[in-house]
Amino acid sequence: MGIKALGYVVIATAKPAEWDHFLTRVVGVMRADDAPDGAALYRIDDRPFRFRIEAGKSERLVAAAYEVGDAHELAALGAKIAAAGRPVLAGSDADAAARGVAAFFCTSDPAGNGLEFFCGDTRDDVAFVSPVGVSGFVTGAMGMGHAVFAAPNFAQTHDFYKAIGFGDTDLPRFRFSPDPDDPGMGFAFMHADNGRHHSVAFGEMPVPPSGCIHLMLEMASQSDVGKCYDRMRINQVPVSATIGRHVNDQTFGFYMQTPSGFDLEIGADPLVIDPATWVATAHLQPSEWGHVWAWQTAMENQTAAGEAA
Numbered sequence: 535m536g537i538k539a540l541g542y543v544v545i546a547t548a549k550p551a552e553w554d555h556f557l558t559r560v561v562g563v564m565r566a567d568d569a570p571d572g573a574a575l576y577r578i579d580d581r582p583f584r585f586r587i588e589a590g591k592s593e594r595l596v597a598a599a600y601e602v603g604d605a606h607e608l609a610a611l612g613a614k615i616a617a618a619g620r621p622v623l624a625g626s627d628a629d630a631a632a633r634g635v636a637a638f639f640c641t642s643d644p645a646g647n648g649l650e651f652f653c654g655d656t657r658d659d660v661a662f663v664s665p666v667g668v669s670g671f672v673t674g675a676m677g678m679g680h681a682v683f684a685a686p687n688f689a690q691t692h693d694f695y696k697a698i699g700f701g702d703t704d705l706p707r708f709r710f711s712p713d714p715d716d717p718g719m720g721f722a723f724m725h726a727d728n729g730r731h732h733s734v735a736f737g738e739m740p741v742p743p744s745g746c747i748h749l750m751l752e753m754a755s756q757s758d759v760g761k762c763y764d765r766m767r768i769n770q771v772p773v774s775a776t777i778g779r780h781v782n783d784q785t786f787g788f789y790m791q792t793p794s795g796f797d798l799e800i801g802a803d804p805l806v807i808d809p810a811t812w813v814a815t816a817h818l819q820p821s822e823w824g825h826v827w828a829w830q831t832a833m834e835n836q837t838a839a840g841e842a843a
């Protein structure tokens with residue numbers, strides 16, 4: 535039994551028009567017909583949707599939804615999660631149909647991050663056409679991309695994800711200051727049963743109100759990523775980290791702020807692993823080059839202003 539891949543995400547927002555513009559005009563995903571319950575659906579490939587945007591009163595990643603093999607595995611996973619003390623809420627048949635799955639349940643990790651698990655996924659023959667010319671998103675067996683959460687109860691949350699079938703890919707402690715006594719921040723990058731370096735990750739930090747640090751989508755080429763970076767700037771979307779390359783998954787890409795406050799990472803050319811033989815690493819820094827974070831730029835500007843005064 536294992537986790538196959540990230541299938542879709544559910545987002546609640548009071549800004550559906552901003553999300554629509556962000557997804558279709560900046561990211562370049564394709565709007566699908568709305569769900570029967572009125573939720574807006576967006577596709578990046580031959581799955582009927584990957585983003586489910588629900589109207590809400592606040593900004594929140596409701597769930598990252600992961601696929602398992604079949605109904606038997608779904609039931610066993612639900613029992614395991616319930617035994618770990620987490621709430622397990624079975625989805626109705628109508629809600630499953632609206633998600634394009636045979637069955638699913640809602641739950642959360644020990645830090646309270648929203649999760650869904652499902653079986654019986656759907657593909658159709660509607661051609662994916664990006665409204666802004668993205669040549670493609672890389673999905674297939676590697677799934678939609680990845681979700682990154684915060685987990686102040688880091689060890690407990692790590693134990694949870696290991697117990698339910700994710701595997702360790704990289705377990706670093708990142709230090710963001712030159713202080714040798716800086717204890718750093720623990721991170722866990724974990725894979726599902728596919729070649730994507732991590733399908734879920736979490737850092738040892740307070741959970742933000744949005745319930746998410748970032749989501750990641752993989753584009754087919756570095757040119758797709760660069761053009762998306764231009765659309766971010768032209769549409770005045772706040773950059774969260776400039777273009778760079780990660781050390782651990784080698785992804786070339788950048789981060790920008792979604793209308794709900796968490797980030798979206800857009801990347802290309804990642805390392806593809808063999809989950810059956812991978813030995814966990816412990817890298818010392820997140821980025822090989824680039825990825826200048828907005829908070830770093832703000833600190834540098836503050837320092838420069840202080841020196842000029």
Ligand SMILES: [Fe+2]
Binds near residue numbers: 680
């Ligand atoms: Fe990421």
